[in-house]
Amino acid sequence: MDSYLGNTVMKLALKEDPEEHRIALFILLLCACIVIGHLLEKNRWINESVTAIFIGLFTGTLILVTTKGRNSHILVFSEDLFFIYVLPPIIFNAGFQVKKKQFFRNFLMIMLFGAVGTVISFFIISLGSLHLFKKFDIGFLDMGDYFALGAILSATDSVCTLQVLNQDETPLLYSLVFGEGVVNDATSIVLFKAFQRFNLSDVTSSNAIQLLGNFFYLFFTSTLLGVIVGLSSAYIIKKLYFGRHSTDREVALMILMPYLSYMLAELCYLSGILTMFFCGIVMSHYTWHNVTESSRVTTKHTFATFSFVSEIFIFLYVGMDALDIEKWKVVGQRPWTSAGVSLILLGLVLVARAAFVFPLSFISNLTRKSQTDKVGFKQQVTIWWAGLMRGAVSVALAYNQVFGLLTQPIVRQMLSLHDTQLDGIMLADSPLKSLNDPLIPGVDDSESDVGGTNVPRPTSLRMLLTTPTRSVHYYWRMFDDRYMRPVFGGRGFVPFIPGSPTERYIH
Amino acid sequence: MDSYLGNTVMKLALKEDPEEHRIALFILLLCACIVIGHLLEKNRWINESVTAIFIGLFTGTLILVTTKGRNSHILVFSEDLFFIYVLPPIIFNAGFQVKKKQFFRNFLMIMLFGAVGTVISFFIISLGSLHLFKKFDIGFLDMGDYFALGAILSATDSVCTLQVLNQDETPLLYSLVFGEGVVNDATSIVLFKAFQRFNLSDVTSSNAIQLLGNFFYLFFTSTLLGVIVGLSSAYIIKKLYFGRHSTDREVALMILMPYLSYMLAELCYLSGILTMFFCGIVMSHYTWHNVTESSRVTTKHTFATFSFVSEIFIFLYVGMDALDIEKWKVVGQRPWTSAGVSLILLGLVLVARAAFVFPLSFISNLTRKSQTDKVGFKQQVTIWWAGLMRGAVSVALAYNQVFGLLTQPIVRQMLSLHDTQLDGIMLADSPLKSLNDPLIPGVDDSESDVGGTNVPRPTSLRMLLTTPTRSVHYYWRMFDDRYMRPVFGGRGFVPFIPGSPTERYIH
Structure with a gap:
C-alpha cells in the first residue's frame, strides 16, 4: 500500500x-x-x-x-502512434465524405490500378533494384528485402492524395488515385506476406493463383468487416434510438464503431485501411441518415476536423x-552509396508507375464507349505523377515532400490549360448533370449516394449488355430500396417524428 | 537503412x-x-x-x-493515460456547460468549502490517522505519508459529482459540490507540496501564512492561465475568421486550445483541473459565440460526447x-490490518467532512439574509454525503463504488420528500425566475451567462452594502459589455453577416 x-x-x-x-x-x-x-x-x-x-x-x-x-x-513519435491514432481518422473521413457514385462507377478501373498495377510495379521495382544494385555493386540487401522494398514503394499514399487532389475540382482523378491508394494497401500486405520467405526458383503457376486467391480473400474479408460494422451501427441506432434520440450517445457510437472496425481488422491481419474506408462509406449511406440533425452536423464536422x-x-x-540525426549519420557514412540508392529507387518508381498507368488506362479506355468517360492522355500523366507520392511516414520522407509540392501546381496548370476537356469529364458524373436527368420517382438522389439517376429502361438483358455499370447501379438501387434501407435506414427511410432525424439540416 | x-x-x-x-x-x-x-x-x-x-x-x-x-x-492502463487523455475532456466539458450565474453566485461559499474545508479535513485525517494507527499498533507509515494520505482523502472527486448530481435538478448542490471538487484540486497540491518535508515541531504562524499565500498564488495563476488561453481563442477566432469562417478550423482550435491550457498548467506545476475548468467557462462565454452555427452545434456535442x-x-x-491481483495479494497477506486501516480511514473521512460542512454552512448562512438563499440542514447532509466520493482512479476504488451507488438514491429521496423546500431554492436562480424579472434592455440574458438579470438600481454604495454579490454581478456585466465583449466577442457582440455566427441555432 x-x-x-x-x-x-x-x-x-x-x-x-x-x-x-x-x-x-x-x-x-x-x-x-x-x-x-x-x-x-x-x-x-x-x-x-x-x-x-x-x-x-x-x-x-x-x-x-x-x-x-x-x-x-x-x-x-512511434509508428504505433501513427497507425493507431493518426491514420484511422483520415481514412474513415475519406470514406465518409467520398462521392460514392463516382467511386463505384470507376470501381473496376480502381481495382485494376490498385491490384494489377501494384503487382506490375512491385515486380519492376523488386527485380530492377535486385539487378541494378548488383550491377553497381551497392547490393547489401537480402532477397526478401528487395521484395519488401518493392511492396513498400508500390503502395501509393492515399493521405497525400487527399491533400493534393481536390474531390470537387477533379472528381475522376481523385477517385482513381485515392481509390488506388486504398486498394493497394491490401495488395501490398498480400505481396509482402507471400514473398517473405520466397525463392526465385519457386515460381510456378499454382503459386501465382494462390497469390491471386490471397488478394481476393484479403480484399473481400476486409471490405466485409467494414460493411458489417457499418451496417451494425446503422441497425443499432435505428432500432434503439428511434423516438428517443440522444445526440451524445449517437455521436459516441458513430465515433467508436468505425474505430472498432479498424482495430478488429488489424488484429485479424486484414487491411485496416480497406475496412475503415468501407465502414465510412456504409455509415454515410445508412447510419448518418438515422441520427438527429445535431448528430449529423456534429459527426460530419468532427470527422472532418479529426482528419x-x-x-x-x-x-x-x-x-x-x-532532422533525425540517426538517419543522417547513416547517410553521412556512405554518401555516394546513399545517393546512388536514392537515384536508382527514384528511377525505378517512375518507370514502374509508367509501366502500368499507361497500358492499363489504354485497356480501360477500350471498354468505355462514350468519349467523356475515357481517361485522356493528360489525365494519365497526372495519375502517373500524383501516384508517385509515397508514404509520408513509412519510407521516402524526402521524395514525398518533393512530389507533394510539385503535384498541386501541375494539377492546377493542367486544369487551366484544358478547362474544356476536363470540365466535360468532370461534369459527366456531377450532380449538375444528374439534376437535368429524370429522377427515379419518389426517391431524391441529388446527393452523391450510390445508385444511378439517369437510367433508361429497356429490357434488362439488353441493358446489361449495353451499359453494364449503369445497370449494376440500377439493380443495386432496387435492392437497396427494397431490402437494405427498410432494415438499416438511410435517406428517405426514416419516418417523420418531431425532433427525430427527418427534419432535414439546411446547410 | x-x-x-x-x-x-x-x-x-x-x-x-x-x-x-x-x-x-x-x-x-x-x-x-x-x-x-x-x-x-x-x-x-x-x-x-x-x-x-x-x-x-x-x-x-x-x-x-x-x-x-x-x-x-x-x-x-497507466495513470498517464488517465491524466493526459481521460480527465481533461470531463473537466473542460464541466466548465463549458456549467451554469455560470449559479457558479459565481456561490463562488465565496465554494472557495470556503474548497480551501478552508479541505484544510480542516486534511488536518483531521492526517493527525487522526497518525494518532489512531499508533494507538492500534498498525502504524507502518512515515510522517510524510500521513500527510499525503490526508491530502488525497480530503480531495473530493469532481468526476463522480458530475455523474451523481444533476445540474438541472439540483443546481445549488451541484455547483457547491462540484465547485468544491475543482477548487480543492489546487488546495491538495499546495498541501502536499508544503508537507512533503514537514516536521510537527516546525508549526509557526509564518508557515501558515506562507501556506495560505501558496494556495492563493496557485489558485490565481491556474485560473489566470485558463482565462488567458480562453480569451486568446476568442480573440484569434474573432479576428481571423471574421467574414470567412471555416468550421473545421474553428472546431480544431476550440478542441486544441483548451487541451493546450491543461498541458501548460501541468508543465508549470499548476492545477490543470482549475485551468481547464476556467478555460471552459471563458470559452463558453466568448469563443462559442464567435464561431459558425455548425461549429457551435459540433463543439457543444463533441465536448459532451468526449466527456x-x-x-x-x-x-x-x-x-x-x-480484480487487480497485486492489490488483493497485499490485502491477503494482512487481512485484519487492511480491514482496520480501511475502517479507520472511512471513519476519519466521515468525521473530517462533517467537521467542516456543517460549521462552514452555518457561517455561510449567517451572511445570507434571504431565506431562500440559505443552505438548509437536509442539503448540508447531502453535501456532506455526496462529497464523500473519492477519486475514481487515484485511491479508494472500493469506497468510491459504495458511496457513488448510494448517493443517487439519497439525493432522489431527499428531492421527493422535500419538494417544496428544494424547489424554492432551485428556482431562486433558475431561468424561470429570470424570465419574469425585467431584463436589462438590449441584452438578452435568458441563458446562464454571468451577470445579474434582476438588478435593482439604487445608489451604488448602498447597493454594495445591502446586496454584495448582486452588485458584483452588475459591475462585472457593465465591464464585460463595455470592455471585454467588444474585443473578445460573445453573445450579441458579433455583427450580423450572412452565413456568419449570428444566425442563431434553434435547438
Missing part, C-alpha cells in the same frame, strides 16, 4: 513526464499551423501542409540547436523527422 | 501489438456500455456508469479465468481494477 500511495501522490503532485512536454509542444505547433495556414490561405503554393512542414523543420532546428545536437529524439488535424500532424512530423 | 526498412515492413504487415488488443477490447466494451445503458435508461438504479462497472467486473473475471489467473495486467465516453471509460476501468 505504501508504494502504491506514494506513486499516486507523486503522479498527482509532480507530473514530470517528457510525454507531456511533447504533447504540449505538438499542440502548440498544430494551433500555429492552423492559424498561419489560414492567414496564408489565398496563396496558391502555401497551405496548412506546407506551413506544417516548414514549422516542423524550424522547430526541429531550434531543438537541435538548444540541445546542442544531442537530443533530436524528444520529438520522434484535418491528423493531416497537419503528419506534415509537422515529416518536417521534424527530416 | 536495412533495419529501418525491416522495422517499417514489420509494422506495416504484422501489427502484433498488445496495445491494439487492449484498445479494441476497450472500445468494444465502451460500445456495449452505451447500448446497454441506453436500454436500461428507465431504471433508476442503473445507468451507464453502473453498467460500466458491472461489465468491467465481468470482463475482468473472464480474462482472469481464461488466462488462469496469470494475466490481469493486460487491462491495466461522456471518458466517464464510461473510468467506470469500466474501476470495474476491472477491482
Whole structure:
C-alpha cells in the first residue's frame, strides 16, 4: 500500500513526464499551423501542409540547436502512434465524405490500378533494384528485402492524395488515385506476406493463383468487416434510438464503431485501411441518415476536423523527422552509396508507375464507349505523377515532400490549360448533370449516394449488355430500396417524428 | 537503412501489438456500455456508469479465468493515460456547460468549502490517522505519508459529482459540490507540496501564512492561465475568421486550445483541473459565440460526447481494477490490518467532512439574509454525503463504488420528500425566475451567462452594502459589455453577416 500511495501522490503532485512536454509542444505547433495556414490561405503554393512542414523543420532546428545536437529524439513519435491514432481518422473521413457514385462507377478501373498495377510495379521495382544494385555493386540487401522494398514503394499514399487532389475540382482523378491508394494497401500486405520467405526458383503457376486467391480473400474479408460494422451501427441506432434520440450517445457510437472496425481488422491481419474506408462509406449511406440533425452536423464536422488535424500532424512530423540525426549519420557514412540508392529507387518508381498507368488506362479506355468517360492522355500523366507520392511516414520522407509540392501546381496548370476537356469529364458524373436527368420517382438522389439517376429502361438483358455499370447501379438501387434501407435506414427511410432525424439540416 | 526498412515492413504487415488488443477490447466494451445503458435508461438504479462497472467486473473475471489467473495486467492502463487523455475532456466539458450565474453566485461559499474545508479535513485525517494507527499498533507509515494520505482523502472527486448530481435538478448542490471538487484540486497540491518535508515541531504562524499565500498564488495563476488561453481563442477566432469562417478550423482550435491550457498548467506545476475548468467557462462565454452555427452545434456535442465516453471509460476501468491481483495479494497477506486501516480511514473521512460542512454552512448562512438563499440542514447532509466520493482512479476504488451507488438514491429521496423546500431554492436562480424579472434592455440574458438579470438600481454604495454579490454581478456585466465583449466577442457582440455566427441555432 505504501508504494502504491506514494506513486499516486507523486503522479498527482509532480507530473514530470517528457510525454507531456511533447504533447504540449505538438499542440502548440498544430494551433500555429492552423492559424498561419489560414492567414496564408489565398496563396496558391502555401497551405496548412506546407506551413506544417516548414514549422516542423524550424522547430526541429531550434531543438537541435538548444540541445546542442544531442537530443533530436524528444520529438520522434512511434509508428504505433501513427497507425493507431493518426491514420484511422483520415481514412474513415475519406470514406465518409467520398462521392460514392463516382467511386463505384470507376470501381473496376480502381481495382485494376490498385491490384494489377501494384503487382506490375512491385515486380519492376523488386527485380530492377535486385539487378541494378548488383550491377553497381551497392547490393547489401537480402532477397526478401528487395521484395519488401518493392511492396513498400508500390503502395501509393492515399493521405497525400487527399491533400493534393481536390474531390470537387477533379472528381475522376481523385477517385482513381485515392481509390488506388486504398486498394493497394491490401495488395501490398498480400505481396509482402507471400514473398517473405520466397525463392526465385519457386515460381510456378499454382503459386501465382494462390497469390491471386490471397488478394481476393484479403480484399473481400476486409471490405466485409467494414460493411458489417457499418451496417451494425446503422441497425443499432435505428432500432434503439428511434423516438428517443440522444445526440451524445449517437455521436459516441458513430465515433467508436468505425474505430472498432479498424482495430478488429488489424488484429485479424486484414487491411485496416480497406475496412475503415468501407465502414465510412456504409455509415454515410445508412447510419448518418438515422441520427438527429445535431448528430449529423456534429459527426460530419468532427470527422472532418479529426482528419484535418491528423493531416497537419503528419506534415509537422515529416518536417521534424527530416532532422533525425540517426538517419543522417547513416547517410553521412556512405554518401555516394546513399545517393546512388536514392537515384536508382527514384528511377525505378517512375518507370514502374509508367509501366502500368499507361497500358492499363489504354485497356480501360477500350471498354468505355462514350468519349467523356475515357481517361485522356493528360489525365494519365497526372495519375502517373500524383501516384508517385509515397508514404509520408513509412519510407521516402524526402521524395514525398518533393512530389507533394510539385503535384498541386501541375494539377492546377493542367486544369487551366484544358478547362474544356476536363470540365466535360468532370461534369459527366456531377450532380449538375444528374439534376437535368429524370429522377427515379419518389426517391431524391441529388446527393452523391450510390445508385444511378439517369437510367433508361429497356429490357434488362439488353441493358446489361449495353451499359453494364449503369445497370449494376440500377439493380443495386432496387435492392437497396427494397431490402437494405427498410432494415438499416438511410435517406428517405426514416419516418417523420418531431425532433427525430427527418427534419432535414439546411446547410 | 536495412533495419529501418525491416522495422517499417514489420509494422506495416504484422501489427502484433498488445496495445491494439487492449484498445479494441476497450472500445468494444465502451460500445456495449452505451447500448446497454441506453436500454436500461428507465431504471433508476442503473445507468451507464453502473453498467460500466458491472461489465468491467465481468470482463475482468473472464480474462482472469481464461488466462488462469496469470494475466490481469493486460487491462491495466497507466495513470498517464488517465491524466493526459481521460480527465481533461470531463473537466473542460464541466466548465463549458456549467451554469455560470449559479457558479459565481456561490463562488465565496465554494472557495470556503474548497480551501478552508479541505484544510480542516486534511488536518483531521492526517493527525487522526497518525494518532489512531499508533494507538492500534498498525502504524507502518512515515510522517510524510500521513500527510499525503490526508491530502488525497480530503480531495473530493469532481468526476463522480458530475455523474451523481444533476445540474438541472439540483443546481445549488451541484455547483457547491462540484465547485468544491475543482477548487480543492489546487488546495491538495499546495498541501502536499508544503508537507512533503514537514516536521510537527516546525508549526509557526509564518508557515501558515506562507501556506495560505501558496494556495492563493496557485489558485490565481491556474485560473489566470485558463482565462488567458480562453480569451486568446476568442480573440484569434474573432479576428481571423471574421467574414470567412471555416468550421473545421474553428472546431480544431476550440478542441486544441483548451487541451493546450491543461498541458501548460501541468508543465508549470499548476492545477490543470482549475485551468481547464476556467478555460471552459471563458470559452463558453466568448469563443462559442464567435464561431459558425455548425461549429457551435459540433463543439457543444463533441465536448459532451468526449466527456461522456471518458466517464464510461473510468467506470469500466474501476470495474476491472477491482480484480487487480497485486492489490488483493497485499490485502491477503494482512487481512485484519487492511480491514482496520480501511475502517479507520472511512471513519476519519466521515468525521473530517462533517467537521467542516456543517460549521462552514452555518457561517455561510449567517451572511445570507434571504431565506431562500440559505443552505438548509437536509442539503448540508447531502453535501456532506455526496462529497464523500473519492477519486475514481487515484485511491479508494472500493469506497468510491459504495458511496457513488448510494448517493443517487439519497439525493432522489431527499428531492421527493422535500419538494417544496428544494424547489424554492432551485428556482431562486433558475431561468424561470429570470424570465419574469425585467431584463436589462438590449441584452438578452435568458441563458446562464454571468451577470445579474434582476438588478435593482439604487445608489451604488448602498447597493454594495445591502446586496454584495448582486452588485458584483452588475459591475462585472457593465465591464464585460463595455470592455471585454467588444474585443473578445460573445453573445450579441458579433455583427450580423450572412452565413456568419449570428444566425442563431434553434435547438
